[in-house]
Amino acid sequence: MTISIPEKTNSPIGNLQPKGWFRYFSFSLDHKVIGLQYLVCGFIFYLIGGALASAIRIELTSPISDFVPRDVYNQILTLHGTIMIFLWIVPVVNGAFGNYLIPFYVGARDMAFPRLNAIAFWMIPPAGLLLISSYFINGSAQSGWTAYPPLSITTPAAGQLIWILSVLLLGGSSIFGGVNFIATILKLRRPGLKLMQMPMYCWAMLGTSILIVLSTPVLAGTLILLSFDIVAHTGFFNPSLGGNAVVYQHLFWFYSHPAVYIMVLPAFGLVSEILPVHSRKPLFGYSTMVYSIMTIVVLGFLVWAHHMFTSGTPPWMRLFFTIATSFIAVPTGIKFFNWVATLWGGKITLNSAMLFSCGFIVNFVFGGITGVALAQVPFDIHVHDTYFVVAHFHYIVYGGSVFVIFSSIYHWYPKFTGRMLNENLGRFHFALTFIGFNLCFAPQHWLGLNGMPRRVAEYDPQFQFVNQLSSIGALIMAISTLPFLWNAIHSAFKGSIAGDNPWAALTPEWLTSSPPPVENWDGPAPLVTKPYGYGVQTKEAETQSGNEPAINGDN
Amino acid sequence: MVLPKSSALIILLIVIGLVIGGTWIGQNINLLPIDASTNASVYDELFKVLFSIGAILFFGITGLVIYSLIRFRKKPGELGDGLPIADNLPLEVFWTAVPTIVILFVGLYSYDIYDRMGGMQKLQINQHDHSAMVSEQKIWGGIGTGSIEPTTQNKATSLPVEVTALQFAFLFHYPKGDILSGELHVPVGQPVSMRLESKDVIHAFWVPQFRIKQDIIPGQPTMLNFTPTKPGRYPIICAELCGPYHGGMRSSVIVEEPNKYQEWFNSNSKESLTES
Numbered sequence: 001m002t003i004s005i006p007e008k009t010n011s012p013i014g015n016l017q018p019k020g021w022f023r024y025f026s027f028s029l030d031h032k033v034i035g036l037q038y039l040v041c042g043f044i045f046y047l048i049g050g051a052l053a054s055a056i057r058i059e060l061t062s063p064i065s066d067f068v069p070r071d072v073y074n075q076i077l078t079l080h081g082t083i084m085i086f087l088w089i090v091p092v093v094n095g096a097f098g099n100y101l102i103p104f105y106v107g108a109r110d111m112a113f114p115r116l117n118a119i120a121f122w123m124i125p126p127a128g129l130l131l132i133s134s135y136f137i138n139g140s141a142q143s144g145w146t147a148y149p150p151l152s153i154t155t156p157a158a159g160q161l162i163w164i165l166s167v168l169l170l171g172g173s174s175i176f177g178g179v180n181f182i183a184t185i186l187k188l189r190r191p192g193l194k195l196m197q198m199p200m201y202c203w204a205m206l207g208t209s210i211l212i213v214l215s216t217p218v219l220a221g222t223l224i225l226l227s228f229d230i231v232a233h234t235g236f237f238n239p240s241l242g243g244n245a246v247v248y249q250h251l252f253w254f255y256s257h258p259a260v261y262i263m264v265l266p267a268f269g270l271v272s273e274i275l276p277v278h279s280r281k282p283l284f285g286y287s288t289m290v291y292s293i294m295t296i297v298v299l300g301f302l303v304w305a306h307h308m309f310t311s312g313t314p315p316w317m318r319l320f321f322t323i324a325t326s327f328i329a330v331p332t333g334i335k336f337f338n339w340v341a342t343l344w345g346g347k348i349t350l351n352s353a354m355l356f357s358c359g360f361i362v363n364f365v366f367g368g369i370t371g372v373a374l375a376q377v378p379f380d381i382h383v384h385d386t387y388f389v390v391a392h393f394h395y396i397v398y399g400g401s402v403f404v405i406f407s408s409i410y411h412w413y414p415k416f417t418g419r420m421l422n423e424n425l426g427r428f429h430f431a432l433t434f435i436g437f438n439l440c441f442a443p444q445h446w447l448g449l450n451g452m453p454r455r456v457a458e459y460d461p462q463f464q465f466v467n468q469l470s471s472i473g474a475l476i477m478a479i480s481t482l483p484f485l486w487n488a489i490h491s492a493f494k495g496s497i498a499g500d501n502p503w504a505a506l507t508p509e510w511l512t513s514s515p516p517p518v519e520n521w522d523g524p525a526p527l528v529t530k531p532y533g534y535g536v537q538t539k540e541a542e543t544q545s546g547n548e549p550a551i552n553g554d555n
Numbered sequence: 556m557v558l559p560k561s562s563a564l565i566i567l568l569i570v571i572g573l574v575i576g577g578t579w580i581g582q583n584i585n586l587l588p589i590d591a592s593t594n595a596s597v598y599d600e601l602f603k604v605l606f607s608i609g610a611i612l613f614f615g616i617t618g619l620v621i622y623s624l625i626r627f628r629k630k631p632g633e634l635g636d637g638l639p640i641a642d643n644l645p646l647e648v649f650w651t652a653v654p655t656i657v658i659l660f661v662g663l664y665s666y667d668i669y670d671r672m673g674g675m676q677k678l679q680i681n682q683h684d685h686s687a688m689v690s691e692q693k694i695w696g697g698i699g700t701g702s703i704e705p706t707t708q709n710k711a712t713s714l715p716v717e718v719t720a721l722q723f724a725f726l727f728h729y730p731k732g733d734i735l736s737g738e739l740h741v742p743v744g745q746p747v748s749m750r751l752e753s754k755d756v757i758h759a760f761w762v763p764q765f766r767i768k769q770d771i772i773p774g775q776p777t778m779l780n781f782t783p784t785k786p787g788r789y790p791i792i793c794a795e796l797c798g799p800y801h802g803g804m805r806s807s808v809i810v811e812e813p814n815k816y817q818e819w820f821n822s823n824s825k826e827s828l829t830e831s
Contacts (some may be wrong), residue, residue, distance in 0.1 A: 070799035090809030144796045150773055151756040151797060223586025245757060247773060279627070281637035309754050310759060310770045310794075312777045315674055319666065326658045333654035334647070336616060341646070343623035346637035350624055358620055364614045369609040372658070376665035378601055378672055378694040385759060385794040436739040450588050451763035456802030460790065 027122065029114035030518055034121050035100030036416060038091050039409075045087035045128055050478060052080040057440075057474035061469045065457040073307060073457040074142035075135060075159070081145030081165065085259065086170040087128045089401045093266035094212070095121065095177055097408055098205050100416075101273075102181060104509035105199045107190025107527065109519040111185035120176035127169035134162035144455060146256070149226060149237035149248050157230050163224045164230075171216045174262075178212035181205050184275075192527050196290070199507050199531040200283060203290050204269025207297040211258045211265070215301070219255035220250060231424025246311055253304035258390025261300045263397055264364075265293060267404035268335055271357050274411045275339055277505040278354040279346030282532040285338040292331035299328045302426065309380045318377045325375035336361060352426025356407030359434050369394055385455075391441045399437060406433070406484070413488070414502045418514040419495030425487040432480035440473025507531045573615050581607025591785040591810065594672055599766075601668045608657060673780070701751035713780070714741060718751040720758035722772040722797055723804040732824035739791060739808040742816035746782045759794035762808055770795055783810040 018026040024040070055076050059067040068076065099117065103110055111117045111455040134140040141163035152160050185198070185206050226248065228234040235241025237248040276283045298316065305313060305321040339361055349356065370392040374380050383389060406429070413421050443466045448454075448531050452463050459467070501510040508528045512521045530536075573751075581603050590596050605806050627637070716739065717728040727736045753762055753773040760779060761768040769779040793804035811819065 013704065017666075074796070074799060074801075142799075148757055148796070152613070154756060155798070174803065239772075244774070246775065279637055280629070280635070282639055282641040285642045285647050287642070288651075310768050312770060312772055318674070319669075322665065323662055329658055330651065330654045334651055337650040338647075340616065340623065341640075341643075342618045343620065343627060345640060346623075346627045347629040347633060347635065348624060348627050349629050357622060361620055362617050365613055369613055372661065373605045373609065376601065376627060376661065376668075377603070378598060378665055378668045379605060380762070380770050382598060384768055385761075446586055449586050449763075451761075451790060451792060453761065453792050453802075455796040458802040498816050532641070533639075535636035 004252065012032045022446060025435065027118050029110070029118055031099045031103050031111045031114070031117065032516060032520075033077050034111075035098070036116055037121050038096035038099060038124070039126075042088045042092035042096060042152075045083050046093060047481070048132065049080050049083035049088055050481065052076050052083070054474060054478050056080060057471040058455055060459070061464075061471045063459050063461045063464050063467075068457075069143055070457050074144075074455070077455055078141045078163070079131065079135070082131060082141075083128070084397070085145065085263070087124065087131075088166060089263045089397060089405070090170075090174060090259070091124055092405055093270070093401055094174070094181075094205070094208060097122075097201070097270060097412070098177065098181055098266065100412070101199075101509060102184055103188070103202055103531060104512075104520060105202050105507065105531075106185055106188055107193055107508060107525040108184060108188040109521075109525070112181050112188050113180050116176050117180050119538075120173045120180070123173040124167050126350070127166040127173070130162055130169070131166040134159045134166075137162070146252060147226065148225075149243075149245050149253075150239060153229050153238050159228060160230055164227045168220055168223055174212050175216050178209035178216070181209040182213065185209075190525050190527060193529065195530045196287065197531070200272035200286070200289055201266070201269035202476060203293050204265045204272070206307075208262050209267045210297055211262055211300060213256050215255045215258040218251060222251040222255070246308070249311055250305065253307045254301075257304040257307065258300045260393075260396065261296055263401045265296065267360070267401045268293070270359060270404050270408045271339065273507060274353050274357050274407055275342045276359075276501055276532045276534060277411070277503045277507075278351060279343050279348045280534045280535075281301055281342055281346040282534055283338070284341035284344075285334070286532070288334055289338055292334045295331040296328060299324060303328060306375055307382070309377050310384045322375055322377050323471075326372055326416045329368060329372050336365060336368075351410070351423055352421070353407045355409035355427060355430040356403050356433075358411065359430065360400055360407065361405060362405040363395050363437070367395025367399055367478050370395065383448050385453055386448030387444040387452045387454055390454045391444035391448065394437075394441045398441070403433070406430075409488070411493070411503070412509075413514070414498030415509055415514050417492050417495070418498055419491050420498045420502065421491045421495060422487050425483045429480055429484045429487065432476055432483070433530050436476030436478075436480055438473070438474050440470050440477055443470050443473075506533055566762075570615075571616075573611050573618075577611030577614060578607045580610040581605075587718045588763050589765070589785065589787075590764065591783055591787060591789060592762075592767070593782040593784055595764065595766040596784075597668055597671050600751040601665060605661065606662060608661065616817075618695045713746040713748045716741075716747060716749045718749050718760060718771065719754060720751065720760070720793070721754035722756065723793070723800040725758075725760070725791060725793075725804075725806045729820075730738075732820060734820070734825065735821045736823070738806055740816055740819050741783055741808060741810055742813040743783055743786050743810050743811070746780060749781075750776055751779060752776045756797050757795045758797050758804070762789050763792070763810075764789040768794055783808075786810045786812060 018028060023030070024037060028034060028037075054075075055068065059065070059073055065073065067073075099111065131140070138156050138158040140154070140159040141147065142155050142159065147160065147163065185202050189195075189198070225234075225236045229236050229238050229243070233241070235243040237243045237245055239245055248322055272289060303321055303325040305317055306325045309318055309321075343358075370388070373387065374383065374392060410421055410426055413419075447463055447466055447470075450463070452459050498514050500512065500514050502514075503510070506527055506528065508531075509516070511526045511528070584606070587599060587602060590599055612760070715730055717730060719726040719728065724737065725739075727732070727739045729736070747762070751769060751771040753771040754772060757773065757796075758771040759768055761773055762781075765781050767779060767781055769777050771777065787810055789808050789810070791806040791808050793801060797804060
């Protein structure tokens with residue numbers, strides 16, 4: 001059964017790779033180094049974006065505009081959205097974990113295009129610095145991360161142009177990554193590994209990469225036209241020159257709705273890897289999970305106008321997008337039932353990774369339910385562009401994707417570093433994050449329903465108490481980063497030694513040393529055809545080299 | 556087996572409890588401001604149904620997660636794996652069917668609500684109304700566009716108002732009487748037919764108590780109709796980011812008894828009109 005790949009050749013490129021700590025600051029071609037570069041870089045931007053979020057919540061503790069000037073407030077909310085989406089969640093759920101895990105999962109020694117991979121990463125820090133530096137030039141963009149014209153054409157041009165430039169760079173990086181993942185998953189699979197034997201994260205990344213490659217160019221084209229409107233005074237989207245502002249919204253959301261799936265599908269994949277390991281059970285319903293992902297990919301292209309129900313869309317279009325959007329709940333619902341079924345009857349170790357994953361399920365179900373409600377035109381008409389929507393999408397991208405990022409860090413940190421994270425600090429981090437998050441965003445549903453629009457620096461005084469409640473939640477969220485930061489930094493030096501496979505997991509990244517060698521395995525790449533064979537591996541032991549009967553984890 | 560004995564009865568009881576509890580939550584917890592238009596009461600019906608369904612699903616799934624985490628925890632010193640159950644076709648068909656049925660129900664129900672709000676009616680206003688609308692222009696309707704009783708021919712009862720939005724204010728122009736006002740005065744019970752136009756960037760007209768919102772888009776007039784049902788002063792809020800003072804772009808709609816409205820109208824009207 002086992003087909004071996006020839007021992008690694010003495011490739012000169014491998015030997016030219018920088019060694020030691022310096023490799024994390026170099027143009028390394030090693031997918032593991034690039035993955036960690038994405039992760040740490042993304043986390044730094046997360047801290048910046050989080051500081052901006054704190055500024056927003058401080059401003060909103062009082063109903064008048066008193067903390068920052070009004071135009072600076074709009075710059076802050078624009079930067080917060082842009083940084084969190086384009087520099088934190090998208091690069092981390094795709095770039096960081098995708099780069100680190102996909103070559104392991106398909107049995108490859110690196111990504112298909114290592115140089116393209118390194119370029120894709122090294123586009124991100126300059127793009128991020130460019131974006132943030134625009135604040136010091138003439139004020140950064142202040143038309144929200146959606147940059148709707150004509151507002152984006154009439155606000156100060158320098159900031160808006162720099163915003164466009166950096167989003168173009170980040171989109172380019174994302175496309176490079178997407179092409180690389182598709183090629184790696186389809187063409188670099190180890191001989192003998194069939195598509196339907198790949199770990200679920202491969203499918204999630206394949207689906208996500210298809211979304212990225214097909215939709216991001218639309219955003220790029222749209223933003224280039226917008227920049228022409230700003231610089232050359234063309235009239236694509238400028239009504240005073242005969243343009244149409246609603247066309248921009250269609251083009252923008254044709255990317256930016258799939259962008260939601262670009263942020264959550266990889267998270268779904270990561271959760272599908274984490275839950276089976278810590279519940280010692282196979283992933284429930286593998287093939288329905290695969291079909292669900294692909295259904296979400298297809299439907300993801302057909303729902304964009306649900307962001308535009310109040311933009312003056314004809315009735316047939318409102319109905320079509322209501323129905324299409326609602327039906328995304330079906331494949332998504334299947335995935336959630338399958339995860340619950342994965343937990344059911346397992347032998348669950350409730351560690352930090354598991355807590356964050358289960359927190360994700362609860363938060364995302366909540367965000368999904370409000371999402372189905374928002375898909376209904378008559379419902380959306382009232383709450384569109386209010387704090388209800390703010391609450392909803394934070395439940396999706398924070399309660400969903402960011403919870404999964406933390407879960408994944410707790411799960412794979414032993415592989416990244418060879419050391420364990422402190423479990424008690426991890427649980428403390430989870431408790432703070434979960435309480436802070438829900439205290440911050442749950443009350444915002446009420447705010448939206450009762451008349452607080454989004455993106456405002458001042459509001460009706462009757463909303464002050466609930467806003468302060470929300471700000472306390474934000475404060476708890478901000479504090480929750482501290483135990484995590486301490487844990488991540490301290491454990492890298494002082495953590496207990498993890499060993500190769502602390503969770504007794506079956507997926508291929510655990511069948512090598514921690515941290516893994518440059519080309520992933522010293523010997524031939526193992527063939528893992530049953531990545532979720534928990535409970536049956538004694539029968540499979542003879543066919544799968546390296547899979548020992550499950551042993552108890554470290555805790 | 557994974558399920559305890561006599562589980563069928565217990566599951567049935569739990570499901571019934573969930574449905575009753577969820578419905579109770581949806582029907583009795585009120586998160587909405589008062590309903591002050593014909594649109595709002597229809598909206599609140601939809602909201603209660605969605606809230607009930609959402610509560611049932613949320614507490615159901617959360618309950619399952621928490622139960623699994625308690626019931627299937629690995630005991631100290633316990634070795635080995637869970638049961639190697641990787642799929643179960645009837646179960647998967649079941650939980651594909653349940654969301655599909657729920658979604659179909661929600662979709663059909665919200666279509667019905669949308670229809671009752673007048674969302675599916677064609678814009679008839681152009682042909683009947685002689686206010687300053689350019690028939691050549693593409694005018695797109697907001698929800699409630701047809702909420703004026705389409706069967707009745709007494710279009711005279713609908714009050715036309717032209718809304719102009721600009722950074723950072725709303726202006727309301729009453730063609731009948733040529734009144735220009737910073738606040739919207741409307742008589743209770745009379746349908747209002749608004750034509751909205753923006754002078755600069757995109758704004759939005761939102762009255763939470765009416766449950767209606769419509770973007771005001773430069774270069775593309777939009778329509779919005781509503782019928783206020785309760786006298787009072789309600790906020791008009793701009794809901795689309797329109798610049799630094801977006802948060803301060805607010806006005807009020809004053810719903811008055813018809814005689815009080817008439818008083819206001821007569822004292823502001825620039826034309827001497829004999830009321831029909």
